[in-house]
Ligand SMILES: Nc1ncnc2c1ncn2[C@@H]1O[C@H](COP(=O)(O)OP(=O)(O)O)[C@@H](O)[C@H]1O
């Protein structure tokens with residue numbers, strides 16, 4: 001039994017040490033696996049801001065993940081074809097620059113989250129789950145039926161996008177980028193959780209009437225949380241597409257939303273590093289069990305059931321001692 | 328006569344055929360405790376819900392320092408200075424006593440809460456919250472989770488959160504609910520001292536507490552106020568005896 005802070009440090013140090021070791025021993029595939037973990041954990045950190053802090057059980061976060069993916073796909077495919085996205089009213093060209101792609105993904109993810117949130121946050125409970133699921137599926141079917149960007153087949157990008165001063169084709173350098181972004185997102189979650197906003201948001205999850213009676217508006221708090229959450233998950237989507245050099249409608253599929261939620265449940269809801277632990281466990285299981293049996297999802301399902309029934313705090317909850325309430 | 332701090336004018340609310348509030352007009356003046364008593368189902372909680380904004384009246388208006396606040400939301404009324412406590416404790420159970428109290432202070436500050444500044448380092452808010460906890464006698468328990476508090480301490484915390492809002496008027500729905508004799512005694516003493524900070528509209532079942540505290544009493548029966556007066560007036564009122572007090576008076 002240890003403190004959560006120490007476990008978080010161990011987790012992040014592990015996520016850093018494994019690819020560094022793989023780099024020294026020249027095992028690029030392991031670096032790619034670790035990069036997957038970092039990116040999926042980032043998507044999870046995004047959802048955790050809505051789900052963990054705000055109690056918003058969104059089953060539509062694939063919408064933001066996919067928007068990030070397509071932001072990258074659309075910008076990069078136009079750039080690689082030397083074909084501007086549009087010319088009127090002004091010239092808008094594609095780009096292979098990661099910072100520009102990330103910014104676009106974050107902004108588009110935020111706008112989508114604002115629109116989806118404005119509607120779906122008027123509901124709660126099962127209705128909220130269903131309506132976010134429905135929005136996610138809308139994006140999924142739209143991407144399938146939009147031939148300009150590959151439709152069902154998706155879009156391939158020939159060369160990974162660039163970052164000033166780095167060689168992003170080098171797996172360890174791309175991992176480093178993803179890892180730093182993950183740390184920044186964790187810092188954001190940590191900061192929000194300690195702020196007045198986080199206090200009120202978290203209280204609204206527990207007693208909506210209390211928060212209103214104190215003069216704050218739960219809807220507004222949740223909308224802000226949902227937008228931030230969508231932005232972070234969209235950024236992860238852009239990185240994920242860049243990792244695979246490919247984006248397709250599967251990024252929008254409800255299974256993706258489910259997977260992001262599974263990371264959080266496995267790792268521990270509302271735990272800062274829950275998504276990191278969950279994504280690492282998920283990828284490890286997928287890698288090992290996927291090699292043993294095509295039906296590895298059955299094992300995953302069983303594990304999930306065990307966590308929900310016997311370890312509500314997830315992996316992190318099981319490993320840390322109950323924190324004394326802090327003041 | 329000075330303007331009342333809080334006032335309802337002809338508040339009426341129907342639930343289907345049931346008249347839960349029947350043209351209720353009452354007022355609350357600076358420095359007083361105005362108790363509202365009445366049998367179960369008389370419409371006391373419904374009245375409070377309309378004063379605080381959780382329910383919209385079918386007719387009638389609510390005024391805070393003369394301003395019509397009927398169109399304002401619960402949160403806006405709280406910001407304007409109405410602080411309520413709940414009949415059934417409504418607190419963030421996983422959070423600490425201090426965090427809950429900070430929530431009251433945060434709402435009263437009137438600004439949007441910051442996304443980035445650590446709330447517990449905000450000196451002004453923290454001072455408000457600590458003072459409120461000191462006053463209700465929970466200062467020692469500030470770092471305890473609400474889930475680990477006794478029922479009586481939760482009732483005290485309800486008052487502390489409202490107090491941290493630095494309100495213009497308190498509206499309390501049965502603050503003594505579920506308290507034992509000593510708990511009721513302590514809370515009575517606390518409320519007694521509170522009226523100078525802001526007047527209290529007090530809905531309460533415990534008659535000893537009401538008679539000890541109230542400057543004025545209104546009696547609500549079937550959604551209608553059948554009498555308003557001093558403790559003595561109400562004790563003597565025969566209609567009140569028949570409708571409600573029975574032997575208690
Ligand atoms: N939301 C509602 N819908 C229908 N009837 C209600 C509702 N809320 C309260 N009532 C009814 O209104 C009456 C007054 O209730 P309430 O205000 O809770 O009484 P009190 O607090 O005085 O015990 C009761 O008969 C109750 O059943």
Ligand SMILES: [Mg+2]
Nearest residue numbers: 371372373414
């Ligand atoms: Mg009641």
